[in-house]
Amino acid sequence: MGSQSHPHPHLNGDSNTHIPKKPKLSSLPSSLFTEAEIQNEFNHHDPTVARINNGSFGCCPLSIIQSQQQLQLEFLRQPDHFYFSELKPGILKSRSLIQRLINAHHLDEISIVDNATTAAAIVLQNIAWSFAEGKFNHGDVAIMLHYAYGAVKKSIEAYVTRAGGHVIEVHLPFPVNSKDEIVFEFRKALERGKENGKKVRLAVIDHITSMPSVVIPVKELVRICREEGVDQVFVDAAHGIGCTDVDMQDIGADFYTSNLHKWFFCPPSIAFLYCRKSPGCIDLHHPVVSHEYGNGLAVESAWIGTRDYSAQLVVPKVFDFVNRFEGGIEGIKKRNHENVVEMGQMLAKAWETNLGCPPEMCASMIMVGLPACLGISSDSDTLKLRTHLREKFGVEVPIYYRAPKDGEVDVVTGLLVMGSLVLFFIIEELCLVCSATLHGFATMNSQNQRRNKLQRCK
């Protein structure tokens, strides 16, 4: 795709629908991106905002958006032809690329869905059926992390608790100092699960938790699950692809899902759900049932009624994009990590606080303690500060509230959850965050009457 004018001039519209002419590429199709080309790829981002929350919604380069729009137009051009002749082969191609990327053994193991939230519903709905159909006994257990994502917790409530299952949460220490602490807590929870002869039917384990953000030693936890006779393990790796190493053979879970729109440059939205093929494994079903019902989850997911499948079809182009970075996705992951650790350590030093966990337990996101004198004492405080940073300083970054335990004084109660792509980050933005936070503090403190003692802060 060289630079060319838009084939459908009517669709150029005003400047908000028009995708700028694609930046002129170097002559070699697989040449590495220059910095200028990268800047162009993200021209559509709000230039006044420091994006330090890539973890929530991800980002998508302009050349991918353009490819996606072409696919959308192809469908609209002659939808029947597209449906009968192009859709299935296109999705198959995407699934093959993903299969190779995550080292899955069988193509059948790869289904493409909207997002990890949908994948969770698929896995958990099957659990609900097992209870309803008498395969599981009332009171059988599902285990999840206390820091599981909000949607997943609700899904577990909807499909497990409601169906008669008993849910046990693994409490994790935070701040956390080593993966041994996590392993220890997990074993404790498993023991509780197996009390009174109950069976642990499912363990739901985050690969990288969201709030707070920590890389969990999933490989070890999966091994422990096998040792302890847990029926099935579902790894929620919403942040996995593009953030951390994702190897299905190495990790060994029964189900594994990751979003591709967070750290892998796909447009919203697409995720894969991996379902390990093993003797006796049952077929999951997509909750939206089409005429493909019964043809296997991958085929069911490839047609859930008329809708826009372009985000799923554009995957090959995304692979091409990623491979134009030095080291491909591995290179990006490594540089993301280095950068975010550098950022985090710099802020922790400036504020005289700490990181939420050691660097080796971070991937592309890091948590940094905010100065205690900010007086963050609730979830709503964090939301206020976050909004304040967005509106007054153009800084987008989530903030996590960590309640003090009994007896703790003067501890860090608020932490920045920084997740940034190395492509965007520049040191100036970091200083901006620094000063913005302190300004934010001054404003908040003068506006709210706080019970906490005011201390001198740098």
Added chain:
Amino acid sequence: MDEKEDPRNGDHVTKKPKLLKLSISDPEFLLGSEFSHHQPGTARINNGSFGCCPESIIAAQRTWQLRFLKQPDHFYFSTLRPNLSKSRAVVKTLINASDLDEISLVDNATTAAAIVLQQVGRRFSHVNDTVVMFHCAFPAIKKSIQAYVTRAGASVIEVRLPFPVNSDSEIIAEFRKGLSKAKSNGGKVRLAIIDHITSMPSVLVPVRELVEICREQGVDQVFVDAAHAIGSVPIDVQEIGADFYVSNLYKWFFAPPSVAFLYCRKSNSSSSAMHHPVVSHEYGNGLPIESSWIGTRDYSPQLVIPTIIEFVNRFEGGIEGIMARNHEQVVKMGKMLAESWGTSLGSPPEMCASMIMVALPSKLCVTSDDDAFSLRTHLREKYKVEVPIYYRPPCEDDGEKEPRDKDGFWRIIKFARCFRPNEKVGSYRSSLPSNDVCVSPVADTCGLTKFKNNRILEDTNG
């Protein structure tokens, strides 16, 4: 503030594009300005499957998409919810719902069916719980019933839709029979699924009367699958009286793929028990809120609904005008073909909306679903005509009343017309057999070497 929020303006004020009045009597202009992205040379006679979307709506959709990508957190916290509410409010007015809480936006009717059936499945309690539906219900609905009803141990009764059909009373009679059968061994009818406009074959069903019968007969809940309705027939959910009603907006209402509304009558106690199967942190906040956030994805098809109303109002008579003209044209076309082929229509014009069924000449020897599919593919590849073909198997009940054309059995072609009329209608009359001929593989199988073509195959404007 309004201008700033107007998606067409984005974040700075630009001149609003001058909106020209669209005239349905000038299809060339319309094609050039709003549908130039359609494949030229293809006769789109299957609008019912996938619909169509004008360029001005695509442009509006892209503006929303870029707005999200520009600063997604801001979009999520400040823009998404209020604008989804605007879209829902538009739908509420369109269908005469009494409360905004009754309107949820979902991807398509297939998704809505999953929602309704999951809820019904949770209510099954007796061995004799039954669900009633038409035998020609959409295949996805049938599979949904397998997945959520049969699997849960309830039974299913299929009501045969008479076809060809001559009047509403034939359908009503069959429906009554079906309900009696369902109740015959002490069964409790938990749900009746009634198509407003069936797909294959395509018939406009007297839903209001059937809902009334359901109430009379103590059916728990009534779900109207009106996938084709909005933009085809006027919808008044108060009048229709169903508990649940779904219609796709991308078929006949110009939305991009894909968006549908699911109406859940508030007075029905189950409406608070309805959940979207994809569970997010909004679980428990009511179906409209749950559906408005099912994880990160592209909600732009749901956001453009107000823009579609503007588009539609550029036509004379707005959506009512479009519906009336679609209907007139498709009936005209259908009658013309039936006459020139010596066959007939699948149902009287008053039982059609924007789609009509015309019997194909029996010489074509379409004797199975596979034949119908082959012919359809042939028409697409050789003649660039996109039109579904329905195979109607001979019915034992018909006996001597088995419909015949001049030469043999019925085969039906389904015509699904979009709003673009064809000013070459007059030429159809002159399109009688002798001129262009083609070899049909289906006809070949029967030892016939030619089947008669007509000018519609050259109609590139659809």
